[in-house]
Amino acid sequence: EVQLLESGGGLLQPGGSLRLSCAASGFTFSSRTMNWVRQAPGKGLEWVSGISDSGDSTYYADSVKGRFTISRDNSKNTLYLHMKSLRVEDTALYYCARGSSWYYWGQGTLVTVSS
């Protein structure tokens, strides 16, 4: 059974940093592209970042480019999102999702940026 389990969310002040993790199981993690998608409270879905299966290629939405870094550790079956210079508008539920098919999503981890 495919499982994606996000962790690392929390409450922090503007300008802070955080690292989200997504632990994957039930499939060959190193063969799949992966993505982060976020959803601000009461708002729609926003694609944030994607990474190739090897980790060699990464992609970012303009809203996070230069502040967020996606990475993966295929030996640990884990996807990461390193976030810095956080803004109030980064407050959201952050989902990881398996690329290609986009069928598998985690349940999300909540990031709240507030002074």
Add this chain to the structure above:
Amino acid sequence: DIQMTQSPSSLSASVGDGVTITCRASQSISNYLNWYQQKPGKAPKLLIYAASSLQSGVPSRFSGSGSGTDFTLTISSLQHEDFATYYCQQTYTNFHSFGQGTNLEIK
């Protein structure tokens, strides 16, 4: 970047009605389009991929069509469990933008 625009933003309908949601891409995306259903507190659920292919386990009352820039999601006879928010998403580029969503409510 490709912009995805859905219409309408909200829609009221009754059980048994048929409804259509439209998604337009700012440039051609061939058939690289997904449709999702999302209910409160839940992750999005993939309904349709490649514009018109029904994801396994999804009821046949859901259908998708279109190619290029214009796409539609049709629900032929609404059931209670279909009242939710629907999103389109392009996967033509590596920047997988979503539409703003369509909130389908019970009339």
